Amino acid sequence: MARRGFKKYMDKRSPATFKIQVTSMVDMFVILLVFLLKSYSTSPVQLTPSDKMTLPASTSTKDPVDVLKLMVSKDAIYVEDKKVMDLKGGIVDMKDVDANDTQFLRTLYTELDQQAGKSRTIASKNEEVEFDGKVILQADRSLPYELLKKVMYTSMMAGYSDVKIAVLSKD
Amino acid sequence: MRRSFGSRVDDATFELNLAPMLDIIVSIVPMLLMSVAFVHITVVDTPVPQAVEKAMAAADEKKDQVQILLAVSKETGYRFTISEKGETRDINIALKGKDLDLDGLHAESVNLKKKYPDVFKVELNPAENVPLNEIVATMDQVRTVGPKEAKVVFNDVDTGKPVETNLVFPDVVFGNVNGG
Incomplete structure (x- = not known):
């Protein structure tokens, strides 16, 4: 009896594979991508300011x-x-x-x-x-x-x- | 056989597969993160006067050229010294409170440029106690006009036609490095 009840429960349950909602993640990445593209440097020489000083x-x-x-x-x-x-x-x-x-x-x-x-x-x-x-x-x-x-x-x-x-x- | 109303609604709504787009973005983001410059560093040209011989030769060539010197002092402010045809005159810009008057300097630089449109060089003579940030700020005020200001007009040497530019005195040189 109990075995039949468990089978019924398993059948009713949603399938094991499910879809993740990636829309909000894509939104976030697109915003990040735009920001990074905007601050992307095309200069061939990169100067990294030292933490020992503040440049004018x-x-x-x-x-x-x-x-x-x-x-x-x-x-x-x-x-x-x-x-x-x-x-x-x-x-x-x-x-x-x-x-x-x-x-x-x-x-x-x-x-x-x-x-x-x-x-x-x-x-x-x-x-x-x-x-x-x-x-x-x-x-x-x-x-x-x-x-x-x-x-x-x-x-x-x-x-x-x-x-x-x-x-x-x-x- | 006629399709039911429910099945038509199911056909109209579909889920866009965003996984490939996400793959592309995830590949691009690390690459951009590596090459991004959060702090943009630029440079200001400040050629130091060459050897004395060269300076003397250049001075000989430009005997009639107007020379503009700008002295910077934390005690007295700015002083322009204009040498023209053997005569010199000074223009003083007093301190604004305890600070250097950058706005006054800019206004005077533009006035001088209107008077001497063919002069592009200013010799900067800061006092020894002037910090670098004030020297750079001074150079900025002398070098260019802002985007909202009226542009500087001078005649092109080749064509003789008036040319508009935002450069006032772009060639700022440290005049007292040699101990002057």
Whole structure:
């Protein structure tokens, strides 16, 4: 008797296969897709801002180019992610400054000169590559011009005279 | 045999198969997530003056060229120095409270551009205590006019016809990097 009742219950029950309602999921994905397409970057060079600094904001819309990256935070100066100099709250240690020229940062110059040497060697062997002395400067927005002037002066001495300041786009 | 009313209603309503569409979207989303730029970084050109020889040669070539210098100070504000035919004159833009007067600077830049439409270069001389964000803001005010503002008109060198542009002084150069 009980067995017959169970069979009846199983027959009445809905089938084991069922359809998931995916309409709302598709809606969600379409919204996500539109947002991602809108913020999709077509620039060939991607600069990732460091968490050690806040870049200044600007209305400039010029995309970055693939050149040497110089990063100046309050604590250190980096060349292509390699720490070359320590700073104390944006102030240069006197041991890194040239005794005869207070604008000249010797340690930074040594590293930049090496980089320039490498680029010049590549340029001399490959006609398609040209050393144009361009450098992208990523610097904290609160750093004083006093420090940036020293960095730019030193980079100019090493052959990097075309400085491009990295900024956050306001658009 | 006639079809019943119920079966006609069943034919009219059908379920769209969304599974393939979902498959495509699920494939595209990770790809876009990898290449998306949530923070858009751009660059501002600030060519540092080249070697002294080159600068002197260029200065010799452009003896009659009007030179515009912009000094930035946290204590006194902005000061334009215009050198024309051996004579210099200053235009001061005082601080707005304790901050630099960016609106005043922009208005004065547009006025200067109207007076000297063929000049595109400004030498920027910030004081040592001016922070980078204020330097960049200054450069923005000097470089372009906003989308709602009247455009700058200058004559094309080749055709002689007036050309409209939103660029005021696009070539902003740090003038005192060499220790000047």
